[in-house]
Amino acid sequence: MRAMVMTDFGGPEVFELRDVPKPAPGIGELLVRVIAAGTNPVDAKIRAGGSWAGITPPAILGYDASGVVEAVGLGVTEFKPGDDVFYTAEVFGNQEGTYAEYNVVPAAIVAKKPPSLSHFEAAAVPLAGGTAWEGIVRRIKLRVGETILIHGGAGGVGSFAVQFAKASGARVLATAGPENQETLRDLETDVPIDYRNSDVFEVVRKATAGRGVDAVFDTAGGDLLAHSIPVTRPFGRLATILGPSGDFTQAYLRNHTIHGVFLIRERARLEEMTPVLARVRPLIDEVLPLEKVAEAHRRMESGHGRGKIVLQVAA
């Protein structure tokens, strides 16, 4: 089968199109014909030097996939050949990723593809959308009528977060660079904030009449979470998908709760998201052929992405 193999750790040029053996599903596993593979910033971090992730070159990267079940392993009863599915794969050791024509995956972390989404759209959802769902819905438990500040609202995770927050009935303040203000408006952000040309926290103060927000979701990192504490109301909930830095000594005086969010693969979350995906459109920056994965990585590493880049794997 065709696969884009990471031949070494390094720059985007380490990918090479190779013909590799088609894998076979083991007990409880599915063999999936990948139609579309999603790319994620973590792919680029691993490519740049990811022995910490338990991956050794040559290896096939890629966490997200949408495709068709080609064969099922022993003990699999919930899927049959021909089913459309989507998932975030585990990639380490002998578990190869989704930058390939075929992928083997434990059935337990796979769900039926939402009927409302194309394979390209579905491949953009599992990791980024799942992380946003985990933060906004399961951890922050955002409620109708609340106000949330989302750092990085035009990015892969952030664009899902803005939409899940809107779908939850909340008022959304979100930040992005000047080039992505239009994107924030397209996502129906109530208060789009240009973090380069304005004082984010002053805008938040004014937009909330000095009362601050009920919740914060940080997809950008650094000390943004710490700086958000003074504009978050007492008993507010903050979540981050990155290791936060800065000074948190005031958080206890405001009775804040801070959630760290890191995606654990599971079918249940994919199924929970499915009905909501009928009204939330994955924000897709570009669809590129599998062979152009290096280009996808370059764009993700620029930090100015607008949603997700998806690889077309099947012809």
Next chain:
Amino acid sequence: MRAMVMTDFGGPEVFELRDVPKPAPGIGELLVRVIAAGTNPVDAKIRAGGSWAGITPPAILGYDASGVVEAVGLGVTEFKPGDDVFYTAEVFGNQEGTYAEYNVVPAAIVAKKPPSLSHFEAAAVPLAGGTAWEGIVRRIKLRVGETILIHGGAGGVGSFAVQFAKASGARVLATAGPENQETLRDLETDVPIDYRNSDVFEVVRKATAGRGVDAVFDTAGGDLLAHSIPVTRPFGRLATILGPSGDFTQAYLRNHTIHGVFLIRERARLEEMTPVLARVRPLIDEVLPLEKVAEAHRRMESGHGRGKIVLQVAA
């Protein structure tokens, strides 16, 4: 009336017994004859230089009280003279504290004294017990069968935390200095840990067979919370009553939730605690006459307290 007045910011010697006018209750307020006043570490911090708390000497400090309603202000229907009550007062501006024979307090933050407790015991509960309740029950939401690590289990807040955790059906690991190991055992701590003579986190690892705890409650501060992250299971909940320092970058990888806890006065929490106070005994270090408040402060500032110090106000 008699009151121990803080004549200036400074050492414990700034307290002076004075005869001051008896206050009168305003709309929605109670005049309470204080029988016992609880002392708290924050009293000593304010005495040492507490303009940050909105207090200017001369002033009467003291947050906790248990006593008898002497008179009620206009609009108060839920209390009548003669009722036994307990509460944590607000102290700032013209609101004086409980180191005095009488105290005026908004009825909204007062509850009936639990019948299971003496006035001395009840005066030890509101601030420290309320903070422990807020952390263990309302924020961490500790459940039967879970395991919790409590830093500072023999202190004012910690001794309530250990007991509320045990009453919740949890397994409790708690730390204290060598002089308070006996106290931890008296509180039925499952794994008492001497933080001076053992490696706390190594003990936790061994006692949990390497799996770590479900929850952490930190009453001691510094970087203890940050160091607790590696011994807390994925999706674990941590709470602190102080501004935490240290490195929290790993917390998101473990999907941890960190709660900052700072007591807000309210009647509801006092009433929630009341049935549980029938089986949780406030740990009282010593009962001293009101005039010996300086001694109480010296003992609290030593950092080796064993539970609470209560002042006997009424003869």
